[in-house]
Amino acid sequence: MKFYDCSTAPSPRRVRMFLAEKGINVPTIQVNLREGEQFSEAFRAINPDMTVPVLELDNGVRITDAVAICLYFEEIQPEPRLMGRNAEDKAIITAWQRQMERDGFYAVMEAFRNATPGLKNRALPGPDNYEQIPALAERGRMRLQRFFTRLDQRLAQSAFVAGPNFSIADITAFISVDFARWVKITPAEEHRHLRNWYDAIALRPSTKA
Numbered sequence: 103m104k105f106y107d108c109s110t111a112p113s114p115r116r117v118r119m120f121l122a123e124k125g126i127n128v129p130t131i132q133v134n135l136r137e138g139e140q141f142s143e144a145f146r147a148i149n150p151d152m153t154v155p156v157l158e159l160d161n162g163v164r165i166t167d168a169v170a171i172c173l174y175f176e177e178i179q180p181e182p183r184l185m186g187r188n189a190e191d192k193a194i195i196t197a198w199q200r201q202m203e204r205d206g207f208y209a210v211m212e213a214f215r216n217a218t219p220g221l222k223n224r225a226l227p228g229p230d231n232y233e234q235i236p237a238l239a240e241r242g243r244m245r246l247q248r249f250f251t252r253l254d255q256r257l258a259q260s261a262f263v264a265g266p267n268f269s270i271a272d273i274t275a276f277i278s279v280d281f282a283r284w285v286k287i288t289p290a291e292e293h294r295h296l297r298n299w300y301d302a303i304a305l306r307p308s309t310k311a
Contacts, residue, residue, distance in 0.1 A: 103128055105171075106148065106156040108135045112207070112281040113168050114155035115311070119273050120172045122308035124179055128157070153227050169199070172270055184270045191265075198264040198271040205249045206278030213242030213285040239285075246282055250289045250296060257295040268303075276303045 105128040107114045121128065133139050133154050140152045149156045149166050157165045157174065165171050176185045185199075186192030215225050217239035225232040253275060256263065263271040279300055282288065289296045303309065 103160055104158040105130045106133050106145075106154050106158070107131065108133050108154050111135055111154060112210075112277050113153070116168045116273055116277055117155050117157075117171050118311040119277070119308045120184060120270060121175060122311035123182065123184060123268075123273075123306075124175060126175060126179060151228050169203075169270070184268070184273075186269070195264040195269045195271055199269070199274055202253075202263060202271050202274040202278060205245065205252070207274055207281065209242045209245035209249055210278060210281040210285060210287075211242070213239050213246065213287075214281075216242065217285070243285060243287060246285070246287050249278070250287075250293050254289070254293040254296040257299045262299075268306075272303060273308075276300065276309065 105114075105117070107118065107130045109132060133145060135154070139145060140149075140154065146152060148158070149164065151166055153166065155166075155168055155171060157171045159165070165174060173185065176183075186195045211227075215221050215227075216234045216236065221234065223231045223233060225234045225238070253263070260266070262268050263275050279289065279296075289300070291297075
C-alpha cells in the first residue's frame with residue numbers, strides 16, 4: 103500500500119488527519135506540486151487526473167479521492183468511528199461533510215485558484231487548463247464569509263459539526279478554515295463559537311499530521 107501525498111496541500115491533509123485519528127500509518131510518497139511533479143508522465147500513469155491524494159492498494163487498485171480514501175480506511179478499521187455508527191448517524195455525517203466541503207473547502211479553492219498568479223490557466227485542478235476568472239475569486243471570498251457565519255451558528259448548537267461526536271465533517275471544516283488563510287480570510291471576532299471549536303480541534307495531535 104502507498105499513499106501519494108503533498109505535505110503542503112490541503113486535500114491530502116484531510117486524509118492524513120483522518121488516518122492520524124485512527125492511528126493508521128501508511129507508507130507515503132511525496133509529490134511536489136509546486137514543481138509540477140503531478141504533470142509528469144510518471145505521475146500521470148498513477149493518476150491521469152494529476153491530483154493528490156492517491157491511495158494505491160497492494161492489488162494495484164488506486165483510489166484518487168480524499169473522502170473515498172477515508173471511507174476505505176473506515177471500513178477496514180472502523181474504530182474510532184469518524185463516518186457514523188448506524189444508518190442515521192452515517193447519513194447525518196455525510197450530509198454535514200458534503201456541506202463543509204461545498205461551502206467551505208470548495209469556496210476557498212474557488213477564491214485561491216482564480217486569483218493566484220502561479221495558477222494562471224489552472225483555475226481548476228485536473229488534466230485540463232482553465233483560465234482564471236477574477237469574479238469567481240471574489241465570489242469564493244464572499245462564500246467564505248457566509249460559511250464562517252453559518253458554521254458559527256451551527257457550533258452554537260452542537261459540540262461538533264455533525265453532532266455530539268468528532269467526525270470527518272470536523273476534519274473538512276477545520277482544514278477549510280486553515281485553507282482560508284491562503285486567501286487572507288479568517289473567522290471574525292464575533293464568530294465566537296467557531297473560534298472556540300477551532301481552538302479545541304487544534305489541540306488534537308492529528309492536526310499536526
